[in-house]
Amino acid sequence: MPRARVLIRPKAGILDPQGQAVERALPQLGFTGAANVHVGRLIELDVEDIAEVAGMCERLLANPLIEEYEVIELASASAGEPSA
Amino acid sequence: MPRARVLIRPKAGILDPQGQAVERALPQLGFTGAANVHVGRLIELDVEDIAEVAGMCERLLANPLIEEYEVIELASASAGEPSA
Amino acid sequence: MKFGILRFPGTCDERDAAGAVGRLDGVEAEILPHHDRDLRGVDAVIVPGGFSYGDYLRTGAIARFAPVMESVTEFAAAGGIVLGICNGFQILCEAGLLPGALLPNPSLRFLFRQVRLSVVDPECAFTNACPLTLSVPVKHTTGRYYSPDPVDVVFKYAPGENPNGSQDDIAGVRNAAGNVLGLMPHPEHAVDPLCGGSADGLTIFASIAAHLRASASTPATPAG
Amino acid sequence: MATHTELGLSDHEYALILAGLGREPGPVELAMLSLMWSEHCAYKHSRRLLGRLPTDGPHVLVGPGENAGAVDVGGGLAVAFKVESHNHPSAVEPFQGAATGVGGILRDVFALGARPIALLDSLRFGEIADSARSRYLLERAVAGIGHYGNSIGVPTVGGEIYFEAEYEQNCLINVMAVGLAPHERLTSSAAVGVSNSLVLLGALTGRDGIGGASVLASAELSGGEDAKRPTVQIGDPFAEKKLLECCLELLDLGLLASLQDLGAAGLTSAASEMAAKGGVGIDIDVASVPLRETDMEPFEIMVSESQERMLCVVEPARVAAVLEVCERWEVLATPIGQVTEPAGGVGAFRVLRHGRVVGELPVSLLVDDCPRYDLAPEAPPRGLYPAPARRLDPSASAGETLLALLACANLASRAPVFTQYDPVVGSRTVRRPAEGDSAVLVLDNGAAIAVAIDGNGRRVAVNPRAGAAEAVYECAANLACAGAEPLGLTNCLNFGNPEKPHVAWQLAEAVDGLAGACETLGVPVVGGNVSLYNESPDGPILPTPVVGMVGLLPDPERAGRTGFLQAGDVIALAGRFHPSRDGSEIAKLHGLAPEGELPTKDLGGLAATHALIRDGVRSGVFHSAHDIAEGGIATALAECVLAGGVGAEVTLPDGLDPFGEDLGTAFIVSGPAAQLSGRDGLAVLGTVGRERLVIAGLLELDLSELTAAHVGSLAVALGEGVGPG
Ligand SMILES: Nc1ncnc2c1ncn2[C@@H]1O[C@H](COP(=O)(O)OP(=O)(O)O)[C@@H](O)[C@H]1O
Numbered sequence A, B: 001m002p003r004a005r006v007l008i009r010p011k012a013g014i015l016d017p018q019g020q021a022v023e024r025a026l027p028q029l030g031f032t033g034a035a036n037v038h039v040g041r042l043i044e045l046d047v048e049d050i051a052e053v054a055g056m057c058e059r060l061l062a063n064p065l066i067e068e069y070e071v072i073e074l075a076s077a078s079a080g081e082p083s084a
Numbered sequence C: 001m002k003f004g005i006l007r008f009p010g011t012c013d014e015r016d017a018a019g020a021v022g023r024l025d026g027v028e029a030e031i032l033p034h035h036d037r038d039l040r041g042v043d044a045v046i047v048p049g050g051f052s053y054g055d056y057l058r059t060g061a062i063a064r065f066a067p068v069m070e071s072v073t074e075f076a077a078a079g080g081i082v083l084g085i086c087n088g089f090q091i092l093c094e095a096g097l098l099p100g101a102l103l104p105n106p107s108l109r110f111l112f113r114q115v116r117l118s119v120v121d122p123e124c125a126f127t128n129a130c131p132l133t134l135s136v137p138v139k140h141t142t143g144r145y146y147s148p149d150p151v152d153v154v155f156k157y158a159p160g161e162n163p164n165g166s167q168d169d170i171a172g173v174r175n176a177a178g179n180v181l182g183l184m185p186h187p188e189h190a191v192d193p194l195c196g197g198s199a200d201g202l203t204i205f206a207s208i209a210a211h212l213r214a215s216a217s218t219p220a221t222p223a224g
Numbered sequence D: 001m002a003t004h005t006e007l008g009l010s011d012h013e014y015a016l017i018l019a020g021l022g023r024e025p026g027p028v029e030l031a032m033l034s035l036m037w038s039e040h041c042a043y044k045h046s047r048r049l050l051g052r053l054p055t056d057g058p059h060v061l062v063g064p065g066e067n068a069g070a071v072d073v074g075g076g077l078a079v080a081f082k083v084e085s086h087n088h089p090s091a092v093e094p095f096q097g098a099a100t101g102v103g104g105i106l107r108d109v110f111a112l113g114a115r116p117i118a119l120l121d122s123l124r125f126g127e128i129a130d131s132a133r134s135r136y137l138l139e140r141a142v143a144g145i146g147h148y149g150n151s152i153g154v155p156t157v158g159g160e161i162y163f164e165a166e167y168e169q170n171c172l173i174n175v176m177a178v179g180l181a182p183h184e185r186l187t188s189s190a191a192v193g194v195s196n197s198l199v200l201l202g203a204l205t206g207r208d209g210i211g212g213a214s215v216l217a218s219a220e221l222s223g224g225e226d227a228k229r230p231t232v233q234i235g236d237p238f239a240e241k242k243l244l245e246c247c248l249e250l251l252d253l254g255l256l257a258s259l260q261d262l263g264a265a266g267l268t269s270a271a272s273e274m275a276a277k278g279g280v281g282i283d284i285d286v287a288s289v290p291l292r293e294t295d296m297e298p299f300e301i302m303v304s305e306s307q308e309r310m311l312c313v314v315e316p317a318r319v320a321a322v323l324e325v326c327e328r329w330e331v332l333a334t335p336i337g338q339v340t341e342p343a344g345g346v347g348a349f350r351v352l353r354h355g356r357v358v359g360e361l362p363v364s365l366l367v368d369d370c371p372r373y374d375l376a377p378e379a380p381p382r383g384l385y386p387a388p389a390r391r392l393d394p395s396a397s398a399g400e401t402l403l404a405l406l407a408c409a410n411l412a413s414r415a416p417v418f419t420q421y422d423p424v425v426g427s428r429t430v431r432r433p434a435e436g437d438s439a440v441l442v443l444d445n446g447a448a449i450a451v452a453i454d455g456n457g458r459r460v461a462v463n464p465r466a467g468a469a470e471a472v473y474e475c476a477a478n479l480a481c482a483g484a485e486p487l488g489l490t491n492c493l494n495f496g497n498p499e500k501p502h503v504a505w506q507l508a509e510a511v512d513g514l515a516g517a518c519e520t521l522g523v524p525v526v527g528g529n530v531s532l533y534n535e536s537p538d539g540p541i542l543p544t545p546v547v548g549m550v551g552l553l554p555d556p557e558r559a560g561r562t563g564f565l566q567a568g569d570v571i572a573l574a575g576r577f578h579p580s581r582d583g584s585e586i587a588k589l590h591g592l593a594p595e596g597e598l599p600t601k602d603l604g605g606l607a608a609t610h611a612l613i614r615d616g617v618r619s620g621v622f623h624s625a626h627d628i629a630e631g632g633i634a635t636a637l638a639e640c641v642l643a644g645g646v647g648a649e650v651t652l653p654d655g656l657d658p659f660g661e662d663l664g665t666a667f668i669v670s671g672p673a674a675q676l677s678g679r680d681g682l683a684v685l686g687t688v689g690r691e692r693l694v695i696a697g698l699l700e701l702d703l704s705e706l707t708a709a710h711v712g713s714l715a716v717a718l719g720e721g722v723g724p725g
């Protein structure tokens, strides 16, 4: 069974308050120079057919009005991934 | 400036109610066979030195008690990424 | 006697906590802003509830780096009394002043509910004036306590009342030294029968005041 | 560049613009005008009607025209409040739409200088039993309201929710905010002082909601929601929390000459209305506006609806002090322009970019010259709204009927919703949701206010004039049950397309009904909001005026409660109660369309009954008081039993329909026999006691059966979180 990794990000131009909060916090910890910080969601799942994942994103995993998503096929339901 | 992608996942063995909610919702939308669903956070940022990102994760971006993280270096602060 | 109430950007319950403390005879409250390292000579510190830094990234994750937290960490290391409520509990866990972490409620929803708490250790700095059970509200989205290691539990949700799937019904824990306590329920919202039908929460603040008075007369008494 | 028609201006309106300006408007000017002349900003179809509402009263400090109204509550304190809609944005994206609705109304209240102390939400969705989409909208809108209100630390203390098929495509999200201020902090939005600075506070300006006011709020929703995507605004309660604290501190320090929130039409609307009120001109340099996206055009900057921003006028000598306070609160503050001298009495709104003028309009053209249209009302034929599906057999027993009513979506327990809201932050909440018919909040002067919000579109559909009046009576009845006397009223008029004669008729009739009821009770209207074009291809929503009221009670310790308190107490009926079934909840369960007639009210008797209830609660004679609303007297009795956790045994007056409705007129009270028996205006029905509800000759139900039914449909609909997204 293939394992899919879905990256979900706020769409370009859409306010990303979480990203802003992190960007402001990093210099306080002494990490300078971080920029363009965006916070999104990561969803990983085993699926029967990787082609179905885009549909899952459209209908459930992402909110296409305000988020964009990217589906990456991982080698397999591999070791090293946390399992339930 | 390199762009870093940080994947943050609930540690194995820690209840992941978001993952479970997705796993329950998918069949209701007609997507069968999804398993092992986990929901985490995606953080993407431009950094001066990619080697610093692990430190950012340890101190701020992740909570090592409950989360594990993975840092991926992206080609560059590429086009196609949403910008601030 | 003076209690310092921390305020971060996004803190919401600081006035409530100050008002609660102010009900005690001989106790005043002072708000301590996040950007100021000076604790202004307070005798105890309360880290109140709310949504510091919007709860963005992870509850409590950003607030722990505010300048005032450096002083609170030193204050705690020197045995000073620190009480974290809700978001304050989350901040103290993130800051490493308390063990464990708070995870999202299984419902993934914010939940407001009046709950009954059992006092596990009725003799400590935070409970010496408490009855054995208290009626206090909870209100949070991220209140499921988790710790891989054994912890010093001070408050539990009464049997059947666990609102958030917390491990072992844990509602409040303290550090090994016994001078830092965090709890998810809001004692500052149970101080006046007019606003909520219970004044049980006030006994937690009264316990701290009593403890401070006792240790002032016998300075060698360790907290806890 | 878009044409005037694409921007929603009619040819006639464009001709007026040409005449007023004496030339063609440039692109920046046209964008600004199209928004200021939209329904949402100009009230083209409602302004004339609103003039009928009474606005004067002994307690009014700020009436309609400012960001919110305000009334005096004694001890040098003022309570500011307003209700506003965020219907169309919520239909597109319910979580963010509802969240930004909360953020918007809060800004209106603190723009006045008041610290927000309470929120109430009034929601309408399609039938959750039949529609997964309505369940989704409910779930996400409630989550959005909770997200914003909880995070910013303002308690959500009350509200109402109805489910009707007519809202399926066009849900309603109305939110009321209540704030508290010392009189001297009340602040006007009128720009004053030529050469004073305009300082923009808060979030960066992005492309959020560009054209939102004209595109979303002033046009019917049709398919193709895609086209509206760029207008989705994201709420940031954290940013607004800082902004709120910062603004109140700036006002406390006396550093601001005026303050105004940015809402619909962004900088354009905020600045032009400040200028109009102050009779001055304004210069804004868009190059100084801090942007989230660098490549924005001047017109985009001028009309962006990015949230969490405020505009203030500051004397030049105080600008540095303002910036210093803002920096401490981590609030971005940027001087972006100044107040200018009006030339010949007419202020000019000049938009510059790096000092070069890119648009210049007379303020009056923007704010005052948009035509106000008379409506062409025409009473519709009967049968406007279809009959709902029958959910209960009319031959069901009274017991079965009561259980069905308690379980139906409009009457089931609201706990699954209000437990997602923080009702106590601020430490003022004397009555939490479900404890009383109004929320009660204690003030710093020792007194308390009661607040409630009401509206029932189905009854307004039956008779817009009588139905709108009933909303006022019911809201006042809720206040009376707390022991409070109404001080002022706010309203939100949610209607369909006013260019349709029957919608115009509904709107005109409803406004007359509101006006009449306000006069009857002596309650002035201090503000409100109008939301028109609530239509989908399936037709308009039910006409839905929503009424919010604030009342005063001297002693919070005596605040009334809904539930029966003590076994042995006598239960009595107060009021001239003439229930009927047209437009009632039971008629809906029986599958009957909202048609017929509403009961005629005895207005003198009604005001006297409200006073009787108020006095009984205040004096402590009544241990409980509850108005008889949807579901009739049987439902009201069951609600008193459920809220009190103790049973009751009663006999109804001969011939009284247990399920008929006559909203706002009658009450169930309880109290000691010695005090209630024989008291004028009360008809004794029975006594409190045991763990069951007995209505003689009609029904006998255990408390546990009532509880099980009342948990009802909302709990089922909201059973499980939808998860992320
Ligand atoms: N239905 C109404 N009843 C009374 N006043 C109203 C009503 N609708 C709008 N108003 C008043 O008209 C003014 C403009 O309203 P609105 O554009 O909603 O204000 P804002 O832009 O501050 O949100 C406000 O003072 C408001 O109180």
Ligand SMILES: [Mg+2]
Pocket: D067, D107, D108, D111, D261, D263
């Ligand atoms: Mg306004």
